[in-house]
Amino acid sequence: MRVPGLDSAAICAQWRDRLPLGAFGYAEEIDDSWRDVGGPTRSMLAQARLAYVFTHAGILGDAACATAGAEAVARMQSLFWRAEDRGWARAIGASGEIADRVIDTYEQAFGLLALAWQYRATGNDAMRALARVATEGLRDAAGDAAELGYPEARGGMVGGSADGGFPRGSPPRRRQNPHMHLLEAFLAWHSADPSGPWLDLAREIVELFRRRFRDPADGTLCEHFDQEWRPAAGDAGRLREPGHHFEWVWLLRRYYEASADDSVFSDAERLYSFAKDRGVDVDGVAFDAVHADGSVVADTKLLWPQTEMLKAHLAWYEWTRDPGARELAHRTLAAIGDFYMIPDSALWRGKLDRARMPVSQPVLSRLLYHLFVALSEAERVLESAASISPAGAV
Numbered sequence: 001m002r003v004p005g006l007d008s009a010a011i012c013a014q015w016r017d018r019l020p021l022g023a024f025g026y027a028e029e030i031d032d033s034w035r036d037v038g039g040p041t042r043s044m045l046a047q048a049r050l051a052y053v054f055t056h057a058g059i060l061g062d063a064a065c066a067t068a069g070a071e072a073v074a075r076m077q078s079l080f081w082r083a084e085d086r087g088w089a090r091a092i093g094a095s096g097e098i099a100d101r102v103i104d105t106y107e108q109a110f111g112l113l114a115l116a117w118q119y120r121a122t123g124n125d126a127m128r129a130l131a132r133v134a135t136e137g138l139r140d141a142a143g144d145a146a147e148l149g150y151p152e153a154r155g156g157m158v159g160g161s162a163d164g165g166f167p168r169g170s171p172p173r174r175r176q177n178p179h180m181h182l183l184e185a186f187l188a189w190h191s192a193d194p195s196g197p198w199l200d201l202a203r204e205i206v207e208l209f210r211r212r213f214r215d216p217a218d219g220t221l222c223e224h225f226d227q228e229w230r231p232a233a234g235d236a237g238r239l240r241e242p243g244h245h246f247e248w249v250w251l252l253r254r255y256y257e258a259s260a261d262d263s264v265f266s267d268a269e270r271l272y273s274f275a276k277d278r279g280v281d282v283d284g285v286a287f288d289a290v291h292a293d294g295s296v297v298a299d300t301k302l303l304w305p306q307t308e309m310l311k312a313h314l315a316w317y318e319w320t321r322d323p324g325a326r327e328l329a330h331r332t333l334a335a336i337g338d339f340y341m342i343p344d345s346a347l348w349r350g351k352l353d354r355a356r357m358p359v360s361q362p363v364l365s366r367l368l369y370h371l372f373v374a375l376s377e378a379e380r381v382l383e384s385a386a387s388i389s390p391a392g393a394v
Helices: 008-018 044-058 063-080 105-122 125-142 177-192 198-211 240-261 264-278 305-319 323-340 367-382
Strands: 098-101 289-291 295-296
Touching: 008 044, 008 063, 008 198, 008 367, 044 063, 044 105, 044 367, 063 105, 105 125, 105 177, 125 177, 177 198, 177 240, 198 240, 198 264, 240 264, 240 305, 264 305, 305 323, 323 367
Parallel strands: none
Antiparallel strands: 289 295
8 A cells, every 4th residue: 555655765765866975974853954053963763764774775775775774884883883882872962972862762762773774784793792782782881771771871971970961950760761762673683683682671661661651540652750750840750752652552462473472462451542542633634742631731743753653554454454543554655655754755844734735844864763663664564455445444
C-alpha cells in the first residue's frame, strides 16, 4: 500500500542526495530549499539516526544508501566515540572537536541501533564488539540496571551535574524515554545477533516498564520521575505523551515476536486504548501531550507522534487482525501525507497547531528516523496483508 509522496525508498533517496553533508556529518536543520540553517555543531543523536536510516534503506535494496550508511557509521565512530568512557559524546563543533563531552544514555541507544543494522548489513564483527563495549559502559554506570535502570548521562558536567540536558538548576529527573530507545536497540541487536545477551537486556527494560514507568492505577505511561522512580512532582509527573504510548505498543509487539511472552499483550492494550481514546483530536491527529484524565496539555501536533501512531495501528493489526486498526493505519498515513508533507518534496512540516496550520520551524534531519520507520513498517505490513484494502483506500 503506497500513498503518493510517502514511499520510503524515494524519500530516503532524496535525503541521501540533497541533505548537506560536510566533513563532520550531515546538516541537522535545513530550510525548504535543503539549505543548512542550523550551524556547524553536529549532534550524536542526529548523526546516529541518519546512519541507521541509510543503513536500513541499504538493506532494503538501495546500494547508494548502503554506502551512505556505512560512511555515517564510520564518522560516528571517528568523531564521537570516547574510548575512555565507552560511549559516544553528545556533540562535536565546527572543527570536529568534541563540544559536549556528556555520554547521554538516550543517544547511546541510537548508536547501538546504528551498529546493529550495520552489523546486519555487513556481518562486520567490529560492530558487534563495539556494541558490547558500549553496553558494558552503560551497565557499569547503571550499577543494577535490572532494578534501577540506566542513568540519564555520564562523563561530563552540564549545569553542575551530568543531568542529561534538563534546564539548568532544575531538580534531577529520570525519564522512561532513554530506556524505551534502549529497548529498541537491544531488540534490533537480538534480531541481528540472536546468540548474544540482547534479549535478556530487553527483558530487563520491559520489567522496569511494568514496575516503574506505568501508572499502576490506570496503566498509562509516566514520563518524568525523581531519583527513586516516583513520578516527578507537579505537572511533569502528570504529563502523558500519546506518541510514546504508541511507540511502546510497537516495541512491545516487537518484544513479543522475539520472546513469545504473550503477557505483554495486555500491557500494550492499555497503552493503545489510552492513546487512541484520550490522546487524539477529533480530526484523527495526535496531540503532543495530555494528562492521565485526557485533558489536553499541549494541543500542538508534532509529526513524530503521528508516525508512532501509525506504527501502533500497524502493530495492533498484526497482533489482532482487527480491520479497524488497519483502517486507522490507512487514515494516519493519509493524514501524514495531507497535513505534514510538503507537496512534491521529501520534506515536511514538523509541527502544526490545533487547526493543523504549520508552526514555522526548520526541518530537523533527525526526524527522518521517525518517518522512515513508520513508512517502511506500513509498506511491510499493509502490502503483505492478504486482506489489504485497494491502493489509495482509506
